Amino acid sequence: MSFKPLPIEKNKEGNVRTVGFELEFANVGINECIQIVQELYGGEVQWENRFSAKVVNTRLGDFSVEIDLKLLTEKQYKPLLEKLNIDVEHTKLGQETLEEKIDDALESVIKKVIPYEIGVPPVPYNQLDQLEALRQSLYAHQAKGTEAFFTNAFGTHINVEIPDTEPATILRYIRAFLLLYPWLLEAGETDFARKNLTSFINPFPADYNALVLDPDYNPTLAQLIDDYHQYNPDRNRPLDMYPLFAFVNEQQVNQFTNLGSVKARKTFHYRLPNSCISDPDWTLAQEWNNWVVIEELASKPERITEMSKEYLHLKENTLLGFEGKWCKQTEQWLT
Numbered sequence: 001m002s003f004k005p006l007p008i009e010k011n012k013e014g015n016v017r018t019v020g021f022e023l024e025f026a027n028v029g030i031n032e033c034i035q036i037v038q039e040l041y042g043g044e045v046q047w048e049n050r051f052s053a054k055v056v057n058t059r060l061g062d063f064s065v066e067i068d069l070k071l072l073t074e075k076q077y078k079p080l081l082e083k084l085n086i087d088v089e090h091t092k093l094g095q096e097t098l099e100e101k102i103d104d105a106l107e108s109v110i111k112k113v114i115p116y117e118i119g120v121p122p123v124p125y126n127q128l129d130q131l132e133a134l135r136q137s138l139y140a141h142q143a144k145g146t147e148a149f150f151t152n153a154f155g156t157h158i159n160v161e162i163p164d165t166e167p168a169t170i171l172r173y174i175r176a177f178l179l180l181y182p183w184l185l186e187a188g189e190t191d192f193a194r195k196n197l198t199s200f201i202n203p204f205p206a207d208y209n210a211l212v213l214d215p216d217y218n219p220t221l222a223q224l225i226d227d228y229h230q231y232n233p234d235r236n237r238p239l240d241m242y243p244l245f246a247f248v249n250e251q252q253v254n255q256f257t258n259l260g261s262v263k264a265r266k267t268f269h270y271r272l273p274n275s276c277i278s279d280p281d282w283t284l285a286q287e288w289n290n291w292v293v294i295e296e297l298a299s300k301p302e303r304i305t306e307m308s309k310e311y312l313h314l315k316e317n318t319l320l321g322f323e324g325k326w327c328k329q330t331e332q333w334l335t
Contacts, residue, residue, distance in 0.1 A: 001283050001285040001286055001289070002129070002285060003125070003126075003128045003129060003284075003285045003288050003289070004285075004288070004289045004292040005125075005126065005292075006125055006292060006295055007292075007295055007296050007299045008163040008295065008299055009125070009126075010163070011161060011162075011163055011164065012163065012164040016124040016125065016126060017124070017125050017160070017161040017163060018122035018123060018124055018125065018161045019122060019123060019124075019125045019128060019158060019159065019160050019161065019288075020119070020120050020121060020122040020123070020158075020159040020267070021119075021120040021131060021156065021157065021158055021159070021284065022117055022118070022119050022120070022155075022156070022157035022159070023117065023118045023120070023134075023135075023138070023156055023275055023277065024115035024116070024117050024145075024154040024155050024156070024157075024275045025115055025116060025117075025138060025143040025144060025145050025154060025275055025277045025278075026115055026116065026143070026144040026145075026154070027142055027143055027144040028116060028138060028141050028142070028143045029116065030050075030051065030052075030053060030065050030066070030067070030116065032141060033065045033116060033118055034053060034055055034065055036134070036137045036138065036141065037055045037058065037063050037065065037118065037134070038055060038058075039137075040133050040134060040137060041055075041058035041059050041060050041063070042057070042058050042059055043055040043056055043057050043058035043059075043062075043063070044056055044057055048066075051066055051067045052064070052065070052066035052067075053065050053066070058121075060120070060121055060123050060130065061121025061122065061123070062121050063118060063119060063120060063121060064117075064118070064119035065116070065117070065118055065119075066116070066117055066119075067115075067116050067117070115154045115275075118134070118138075120134070122159065122161065122267075125160075128284070128285075128288060129285075131284055132283065132284060132285070135277065135282075135283065135284055138277050139277060139278065139280060142278070143277045143278060144277070144278050145274070145275045145276045145277035145278045145279065145282075146274040146275050146276055154274070154275040154277075155201070155271055155272075155273060155274065155275055156273040156274065156275045156284070156287050157269060157270065157271050157273075158268075158270040158273065158287065158288065158291055159243075159265060159267040159268070159269055159270070160267055160268045160270060160291060160295075161266055161267050162244060162266060162267065162268060165244075165247070165248045165266070167219065167220060167221040167224055169298075170221075170224065170241075170244070170248075171212070171217075171219070171224060172298045172299075172301060172304060173268065173294065173298045174212055174228075174239070174241070175212060175213060175298075175304050175308060176294045176295075176297040176298040176304060177238075177239045177294055178204060178209050178212060178213060179213070179297065179304065179307050179308065179311055179330070180293060180294055180297060180330060181203065181204070181238070182323040182324075182326050182327040182330065183326075183327050183330040183331065183334070184238075184272060184290055184293075184294075185272075185323075185327075186327055187290055187293075188272060188273055188274065188287065188290055189274070190272060190273075190274065201236065201237070201238040201271055201272055202234075202236045202237060202238075203237075203238065204231070204232065204237060204238075205231055205232075206315075207231060208227075208228075208231035208232065209311075209315075210312065210315070211227060211231070212227075213308040213311055213312055214308070214312070215305050215308055215309065221248060221249060222249065222252060225245045225249060225252055225253065226252075228241055228245070229256050233256070233258055233259075234258070234259070235259060235260070235262075237271070238270070238271050238272035239268060239269070239270055239271070239272070240269040240271055241268070241269070242259060242262045242269075243262060243263055243264060243265040243267060243269050244265065244266065244267060244268060244269070246262045246263070246264035246265075247264040247265055247266045250264055270291055273287040273290070274287075293334065303333070307330075307333060310329065311326060314326055314329070
C-alpha cells in the first residue's frame with residue numbers, strides 16, 4: 001500500500017509539508033530500538049537516562065526512544081523519597097544503587113502494560129515510504145502492538161504540519177475530523193481497549209460537536225482556543241489540538257493550568273490510529289491514508305457546510321444508533 005498525497009502539499013512558506021510519527025509497542029527494549037534506528041538511518045546516541053534516549057543526526061533527523069511513562073523517564077518517585085531523607089542515587093544495595101534497584105523493579109512490572117515509543121522526526125510527506133523499513137524491522141524483532149493482547153491500548157500518533165495557521169483553516173480541519181470521526185473508527189478498526197477500557201482517545205463531547213459544526217460558528221483564534229478548552233480541558237482526545245494552539249498562541253495556552261506540559265508544535269496531533277506492529281499486513285500507509293481523507297474534506301469548505309447541516313439534522317432526529325447511521329451516510333459522501 002502506498003502513501004496517498006496531500007491535497008495541499010505545501011505550507012504557506014512554499015515548503016513541502018512534513019509529518020512525524022510516534023510508534024508505541026512492547027517487547028522491544030530501548031537498546032534494541034536504538035540499534036534498529038541506527039542500522040536503518042545512522043546517527044549517534046544521546047542518553048537522557050536509562051529510559052530515554054535520542055538518536056541524533058540520522059539521515060532523517062533526530063529520533064527519540066523512551067518508555068512512555070513519566071514515572072520512569074522523569075523519575076517522579078525521587079521527590080517523595082527525598083522528603084523521607086532517602087538518597088536513592090547514593091544508597092548502595094550490593095553492587096547497585098537503590099535508584100537502580102527501584103528502576104529495575106518498576107521497569108519489570110510496567111513494561112508489560114506501558115509501551116515503549118519511537119518518535120520519528122518530521123519528514124516531508126512525500127518521503128514517508130522511508131518509514132516502512134522501521135515498521136518492518138520492529139515486526140521482525142517481534143514487537144507487540146495493539147492487537148497482541150486485549151489490554152494493549154497502544155497507538156500510532158501522527159503529527160501533520162498544518163498548511164497555514166489561519167483560524168478558518170484550523171476550524172475546517174476540526175470540523176472535517178468531527179464529521180468523519182464515526183467513519184474513522186470503522187475504517188481504522190479502532191481497538192476495543194483504546195475506545196472503551198482507557199481514556200486515551202475520549203471522543204469529543206456532543207455539545208462541542210454541535211457548537212463547532214454550526215455553520216454560523218465563526219470564531220476568532222482566541223475564541224476558538226477558549227471554546228476548545230472549555231469543552232476539552234484535557235489532552236485525551238483523538239485529535240489533540242493543544243500543541244498547535246500553543247504554537248499559534250502560547251501565552252493563551254499557558255494560562256490553562258490543568259494540562260501539564262504542552263510542547264508547541266505547528267502540527268495536528270492525531271492520536272486515533274492503533275499500533276498493529278505485530279500484524280504482518282499492517283502498514284503505516286493505511287493509517288496515513290485515513291488521515292488524508294480528513295485533509296481532502298478539510299480542503300472543501302462547501303462540502304463541510306453541507307455535511308454539517310446533515311449531521312446536525314440527523315443527530316437531532318435520532319434517538320439510538322446515530323453513529324451507525326451517520327457512518328453509512330459518510331460513506332455515501334466519500335464515494
